[in-house]
Amino acid sequence: MQHKEERDYDLVVAGGGLAGICCAIAAARRGARTAIIQDRAVFGGNSSSEIRIVPIGSALYSSWMMETGLIAEMLLEDRATNHETFKDGAINTLYDLNLLHFLTREPSLDVYANTRIYEVECDEQTGTGERRIAALSGLQSGSGKQYRFRAQQFADCTGDGVLAQLAGAAWKYGRDGRDDYQESLAPVLADAMTMGSSITFYAKNTGAEQPFTAPAWAKRIDSQEEVGVLRSCGSIGQERFSGFWWLELSNPFHVIDDFEQIKHELTRFVLGYWDYLKNRSVHKEALRTFAIDWIGSYPGKRESRRVVGDVVLSERHVLKDARWPDRIGCSGMFIDLHINGGILNKLEPPELSNLDSHYKNYTMIAPYSVPLRAMYSKDIANLWLGGRNISVSRVALGAIRNQCILASLGQAVGTGAAYALQHRLAPRQLAEPGSDHLSRLQQQLLQDDVHILGLARTGSLTSGCRARASSERPLDLDRPAAEERWVCLDQEWGQVFPVTQSSVERLAFFVANSGDQEETVTVRLARLERIWDQDHGELAIQTQIVIPARYEGWVQADVQREVAAGYPYRVSLGGTAHVRWRHAQEQAVGTLSQYRAFHPAGGPEARNRSLPSLQPEELVIPPMDKWVEPKRTRHSLCMHVTPQSTPYGAGNVISGAVRPYALPNVWMSDPTAAMPQFVELLFPERTQLNEVTIYFDVDLNTEYAVRPGRHKSPECVKAWRLLCREAEADEWTLLHEEYANYQRLRKVRTQTVTATALRLEVLETNGAAYASVYGIEAFLRS
Incomplete structure (x- = not known):
């Protein structure tokens, strides 16, 4: 040997x-x-x-949940320096x-x-x-x-x-039995079924006709029906496109033992499907000048062995946050379980949530x-x-x-x-x-900027400081979206927003009534613990608004009620198919919209009850009454609260939280105020320090996977200076400066200084009209 x-x-x-x-x-x-x-x-x-x-994470499904830390450092670097736009196959x-x-x-x-x-x-x-x-x-x-x-x-x-x-x-x-961990989405009996492995391909428009003849060993496909239900090829028509996540294969193959067979079968399907698209499909003329530029040679696995630890995280732990004492990370993904058999299963969609709304709402978790x-x-x-x-x-x-x-x-x-x-x-x-x-x-x-839900940083010298800023941005959900985007109030919709004042005098909503009669809509305001909470919360206000017939515009509810400041609240409207609620122009940091999923009987939609994967021996969809964030189409709804909330003040940078949770936890300067903008931290006494950590805003609501090549988050501070002052009358001393930043986490080591104040001065962003900073921490390191 x-x-x-x-x-x-x-x-x-x-x-x-x-x-x-x-x-x-x-x-x-x-x-x-x-x-x-x-x-x-x-x-x-x-x-x-x-x-x-493409590497994706929590922010695709839950607002403000983008992963930070090392993965952010690497992917922000790639997006800033790589010319290629992220997409599967690219x-x-x-x-x-x-x-x-x-x-x-x-x-x-x-x-x-x-x-x-x-x-x-x-x-x-x-x-x-x-x-x-x-x-x-x-x-x-x-x-x-x-x-x-x-x-x-x-x-x-x-x-x-x-x-x-x-x-x-x-x-x-494979799949656990239902009684193994008391899981409603598990089958009654355990088996060796797994999610499939996929091979992607990449096609591009060459500008010249590109004939394609499939090899004899390729899979023969003559119709879209042969591919199966809801296998979307929506990216066709772009100058370059990739395909397709649902080209996956598992059972009867073993994901590990039959790896080479799976690779071969997937390649047969890719070639056969491309042959169909090019030569026999309704897309063949549009694809006349397209050619496959690349086909994967190594399948990507979704599932294989799972090693048993001291705790086995299960369905009940992901349905409601267990707030483990030893928590060291988190997820904001929905329960994404692909269909048994993958592309061999022609009768069912590749993901059940694409077909059944009750199943989708149950699997959309906080x-x-x-x-x-x-x-x-x-x-x-x-x-x-x-x-x-x-x-x-x-x-x-x-x-x-x-x-x-x-x-x-x-x-x-x-x-x-x-x-x-x-x-x-x-x-x-x-x-x-x-x-x-x-x-x-x-x-x-x-x-190191790993996201741990509900845990605040401790030990920073800035935690006892007083903070002040050159300006701050108020909460703004007042501007209706420029596009005609609405939600229909045939089901109840809610807008989650931070409340920083101790009373609510008025609530106003931008709505439209398409009916010939005035409509009365119930308004509820409930206190939550976290912005993503799916329960009904603690009801603070219930009232009604009347919307005139054939009306579009603002409608106001006078409430005059004391509330608990420092919490997120959900205001909800619903009850009539004639009334719509307008999207806001932007989704303000720390806000999100939800709809109420009310299904007291449980089970799938009536039209889907015969599907094999929705049979009781396969899974059970329990009764539900929960609030769900719309999948992949997040937004805020146009509203105004009086007095106006002010959740973006300077004190957020020393709160110990550096991302939205209950409140937004970010300082944002007034967008109408010119640069430079600054935030200052005033120490209660002369303090020695030699390290400062800053957490900038890199848009925690947008996945890396949808950011184009050469992308730098507009919200991220590009040019900045860090200064200190030893006494009130002293000049500011420069500790550090940077002029081409696009990263979130910046750690500055300096010589040991004695300071009564720190100032972060924002000179320029990567595009935004305002400064945005989540946290500033100072330490004296040995």
């Missing part, structure tokens, strides 16, 4: 997808000597140029190089590409029976070298749970927390978990499996591993609820 080269590390991360990348970089930045091992030539997992599935080599740049610039991180793990060595502790991984063996395909990696701790970010399986850890595959106890193996004492093989039920996997969400959780795992190594802790010891170690880890994650 060839000699194995020995490598020693603190942490070895197996798997080079976004979760593994963020895990490895986070650990290295926190001082752990780290290796990352990838079995392919490029990094990025499903988002790499080999597979080209991810390019520059994207791969961007990820590789982040990996290779870490001095404590070694990178091993094209290296497949084939053996895991474990030790068992005498007396305790505790099982630990001692070493991994891997073969590098290009060089033929064999490596033996030793480490104190390991992270399985392979997606397929390769380390866990080789080490003998418990794992699951953001929820993820515990650290779901991020390591219960059997292997030193094995962390990252990526889609974390400890979740199959139903919960549907609500967490998107790449940006898993990347953020990967960063939490890497930070946790580095902390555990520094303090000689096992993963289980670090995750113990209530421990000081856990609290310190959570604060480290927050300082």
Whole structure:
């Protein structure tokens, strides 16, 4: 046998997808000597140029929930420097190089590409029976070298749970039974059904006729009906387009064992469908000058093994946030479970929510927390978990499996591993609820901009400051959308907005009545705890407004009621098909709209009751009465509250929260005031500091996946200066300046200074007419 080269590390991360990348970089930045091992030539997992599935996350489904931290740092860099617009099939080599740049610039991180793990060595502790991984063996395909990696701790970010399986850890595959975790969306009996793997393609207009003849082994398709129900090809007609997420295949194939067969069958389908589109479909003339430019050669997996941890996140945990004491991340994704059989299932849509509104409303959930106890193996004492093989039920996997969400959780795992190594802790010891170690880890994650629902930062020298700003923006939902966009009040709609005053005197709404008679509409105002809450909240006001016949414009309700300041409220209207409520011109930060999903009987729509996947033995849709945010078409509704809320004041930058939760938690200057704008922090006494962290606004409501090439968030501060003052009469001293920023998190290290005030001066943004800053923290580091 060839000699194995020995490598020693603190942490070895197996798997080079976004979760593994963020895990490895986070650990290295926190001082752990780290290796990352990838079995392919490029990094990025499903988002790499080999597979080209756009990395998406929570903000596609839940307002203001875009992932931050390392994944933001990497994707903001890619969007600012890459000419290509993100879309499935369009991810390019520059994207791969961007990820590789982040990996290779870490001095404590070694990178091993094209290296497949084939053996895991474990030790068992005498007396305790505790099982630990001692070493991994891997073969590098290009060089033929064999490596033996030793480490104190390991992270399985392979997606397929390769380390866990080789080490003998418990794992699951396929669908859990309904009683396993008391899940209504699980079948009565467990089985080996999984979501499918997909191959995408990329087509472009060449400007000249491009004949296409399919090879003999391609799948023959003669009609859209042969492809199946609701398989949309809506991107056809663009100069370049990709296809199609629903070209997926699983059962009767095994996602892991039959990988090569799946790849071949998917390629047959891609070629056959392109042949149909080009030569026999209604699109053939429009596609006359189009050619396929690229077809994936490596299927992207949605599901495979799930390793069992101390906690298995399940349906009930994602339906309502459990607020785990050991929470280290979150998700705002809906429960996205694709149809059994994929493209072999011609009778049902690729995703049931595209067909059945009751199913869709049940699976549209509010953001929820993820515990650290779901991020390591219960059997292997030193094995962390990252990526889609974390400890979740199959139903919960549907609500967490998107790449940006898993990347953020990967960063939490890497930070946790580095902390555990520094303090000689096992993963289980670090995750113990209530421990000081856990609290310190959570604060480290927050300082690195990992989103943990409902946890505020502590320890900043600015927390006791008084804040003031050159100007501030009021809440503005007053301007109707320029386009004719409305919601119909045949169902109840609500607008969630922050209330900063102690009373509400009047509520006004921009509505239209298309009927020949006046309409009376009930108005309810309810207090919430979080902007995404789906319950009815605590009712504060109920009244009515009368809308004249054939009327369009403002209607006012005089309420004159005291309310609790500092909470989000939902104001709702509904009850008549003749009345519509106009969209607001913009969705103000920290606001969102919802509709009421009221289905007291439960079950699917009557028209869908015969579908195989909606039978009671497959799943149960319970009765529901909840508030749901519209999927992928988010907006705010045009309204005004008197007195006007002022949720964007200077004090937000020292609140300890750096993104919307209950309130917007952002300072925004008046858009009508000229630059520069500034926010100042006044210390209660002379204070020494040598580090300042700033959290800028990079639009937490827009997914990276829809940002074009060379994009820099207009809201993000481009040119800024940080200044300090030692005494009231002193001149301001410049600590730092930057003139080409497009990142959210900026950490400034300076010489130690004594200050009575800090000032952040915004000179220019990347396009917005106002300054926008979520947080400013100061520290004295040793």
